Amino acid sequence: MLEMKVLKMEDTVKVLKMKDVIETIEEVYRAQSAGASAIYPLITEEFVPGSAEMDIKSGWLKDAGIYGLKSVSWFEQNEKVGLPALLGTILIFDAKTGAPVGLLDGSHITGIRTGAAGAIGAKLLAREDAKNLLIVGAGHVATFQAAATLLSFPGLEKVMVYDGLDYDNADRFAKNLRGTLAADFGMENVKAEFTAVKDIAEAVGQSDIIITVTPSREPIIKKEWVKPGTHFSCIGSDMAGKEEIDPQIFAGAKVFVDDIEQCINVGEIEIPIKKGIMNRENISGIIGDIITGKVSGRENNEQITVFDATGTALLDLLTGMLAIKEAEKQGLGQIIEL
């Protein structure tokens, strides 16, 4: 008889703390750089082009002794049947026996691990004296980006939020952010100011760290607006054709990725490479190479740095295991027999 743990979304919300997730994602990036992981080919399907799709990401973390997968789907019409458009399911196996270990709802885990990833890119590549953060996109994932980046840069003075399609949405987001950080992340007394911005050019010119989290297929940020020393964590681009920043920004920038093949195929670097603005050799490494000391990060205060994060199953699997271990401590979740 096999026993496995099931965690529903509410359980994952209760047990995962952003600080621990950031450490977990750093551990994933370190393992990748050390060659202690495998990422398998991405499986994708468009059931209805543009409105219903799914992907299956899978991988193996050798030291953690787990392998598994996350299936994520996006069905635009789901609201009509009372379901979220975005759904995710994580399945974790023991790499010593092949036995299933856990089944978890993947929606909260996807958000929190993605927030941690963006912040780690900034922590490893932005100027240490960064004062101003710009978040491009004001959706659900943007909250996690704000929380993780503020935890990693407690000295931030200003967080600007831009929504190119709907200023009011950015305004609501900025107004609610202090309350959300306190309620959802236990982050009281954040000293930064939160403001929605209308003038993206001006906001970019003031920013030390820019995190992009939109589904855009057109660059939102132009190169001429960017001040020297800016760091970009590009999160939104995860499918061929998506792009959020001017491909010219990559010319001369120091660029790291979370997975070389996946980023070349579907990440923010896809289009600059297709346009010949950069090539594979201009990728300085995977982000974990900075953690393991294989490659240096930022070289000076003027350099533009970019972290292109498309997301891998490794992030979901180790965050999922963290949730399972924490749920065991707290007596949460359900045990099923297979």
Next chain:
Amino acid sequence: MLEMKVLKMEDTVKVLKMKDVIETIEEVYRAQSAGASAIYPLITEEFVPGSAEMDIKSGWLKDAGIYGLKSVSWFEQNEKVGLPALLGTILIFDAKTGAPVGLLDGSHITGIRTGAAGAIGAKLLAREDAKNLLIVGAGHVATFQAAATLLSFPGLEKVMVYDGLDYDNADRFAKNLRGTLAADFGMENVKAEFTAVKDIAEAVGQSDIIITVTPSREPIIKKEWVKPGTHFSCIGSDMAGKEEIDPQIFAGAKVFVDDIEQCINVGEIEIPIKKGIMNRENISGIIGDIITGKVSGRENNEQITVFDATGTALLDLLTGMLAIKEAEKQGLGQIIEL
């Protein structure tokens, strides 16, 4: 809140009847031939070469409105920790919403759907007046092959069982088979005789249908032993390098597969194609093409026919859905919330 059904191995044993599984697998093959399905690339990992591996098979059945995956692992050392070497887990999603529908233990489902597949190959390609069946291999899956083939050919007179490594195993298998068919499959009053065979050459010469279900990497059956009109369902070969029958048998045979790419890569036709004995154009079609009438099956009583079955996720998904529906009727299984 998402609800999904969980079926453990015992539940799948209780609810699945071989007769219904045979119909289900025919439906899968028909859907494949009609273009109403997708099979995604196979993901494989060898954790410890030769003793610990896993694969993830996935696919989409359009008319059934489901997609999903099966992860199967084989860890040779599992007995030491009290676990079966072979484990399987099936995850089914609703292709209209992306919501998870079911999580099922995949071990019994794998056995029963594979038995059904072998028998369907025989039903579509063997001579209708077939009298003698030879099963090469006397492991767990061989039981399902015997049950499904006897259901499809009630006129069979003799079932021979061969185990090249251990005659006593074949003997035990043959002696227990009548009891197993009655107890596990409700098949009373089977009129065929069951005999273990030592002389494989002689047994092959008497056989109208031969089903191979071994992990062999060397051909067990030589071409010169085979009588005209014999049908082969080759089940065991599912990894590069595996082969069960003389590649020369494929010269002039009428050959069907369950998936063209997968069989070329890992099936029984892999080696004959690599050796130039046959090529891709000599594959008459996928097996469902006979059901949909796209391609004729056996053309005369002398022809050698082969069905190369490597197994796809489609079989597991539709059999899994059958199990879920039946479990709902019978009030079996567990509901979990995600």
